[in-house]
Amino acid sequence: ERIYSSVMTAKITHQVGLYLLAAVKFAYAFFPKEQYAREYTTVHKVLEQDPASQRKLEALYKLCMKELLSTERIYELVQRHLDLGVRLFEDFRRIAMGEQKPGANAELEKAIDAACADPQDRQILHMMLTFNASVLLTNFFKAETPGAFAFRLDPAVVLKDRPGNLYPAMPY
Structure with missing residues (x-):
């Protein structure tokens, strides 16, 4: 509008x-919303051997990041x-x-x-x-x-x- x-x-x-x-x-x-949640990339790397947990983390990350920028x-x-x-x-x-x-x-x-x-x-x-x-x-x-x-x-x-x-x- x-x-x-x-x-x-x-x-x-x-x-x-x-x-x-x-x-x-x-x-x-x-x-680049990921710059506002640097811990995300660290935790994502820790969960490298656990794809199911990585997917859950990614879903949570995307949900949170929607709120950062409208x-x-x-x-x-x-x-x-x-x-x-x-x-x-x-x-x-x-x-x-x-x-x-x-x-x-x-x-x-x-x-x-x-x-x-x-x-x-x-x-x-x-x-x-x-x-x-x-x-x-x-x-x-x-x-x-x-x-x-x-x-x-x-x-x-x-x-x-x-x-x-x-x-x-x-x-x-």
């Missing part, structure tokens, strides 16, 4: 709004930093249109760090940069409006520095 109202009041374009909806979903799904919090953050949202979209557009290679955007990273005092807020917005950097292919800018947006992401970028036990099978 927040992004929708920003589009309807012409604070952002519809393309920026659609991009932000996708980026919020990505940030929520791939936010999509509502991410939407509120994006609403507070619409200027960064527009810049994130422009970075995405240049990558998706082949004007620049996917990769880190140091200038935008600095802008995020300067704009956000809260470390978790910075991390959320950096996840949106990770989304941009991981885009290999998308139908976002097709001439005819697609029924749904699709993004082919580079799993090496998305899962960089993430515990293998959280994503045991590399997506293709």
Whole structure:
């Protein structure tokens, strides 16, 4: 609703709004929640020889981590930093249109760090940069409006520095 109202009041374009909806979903799904429960990885390793207990621990972990970060919090953050949202979209557009290679955007990273005092807020917005950097292919800018947006992401970028036990099978 927040992004929708920003589009309807012409604070952002519809393309920026659609991009932000996708980026919020990505940030929520791939936010490194495991950094906020370091003990989890230690206990998971201890239970290496007990797969049933590992699965129970993983289920408990996923349940607890759902509470750490909500999509509502991410939407509120994006609403507070619409200027960064527009810049994130422009970075995405240049990558998706082949004007620049996917990769880190140091200038935008600095802008995020300067704009956000809260470390978790910075991390959320950096996840949106990770989304941009991981885009290999998308139908976002097709001439005819697609029924749904699709993004082919580079799993090496998305899962960089993430515990293998959280994503045991590399997506293709």
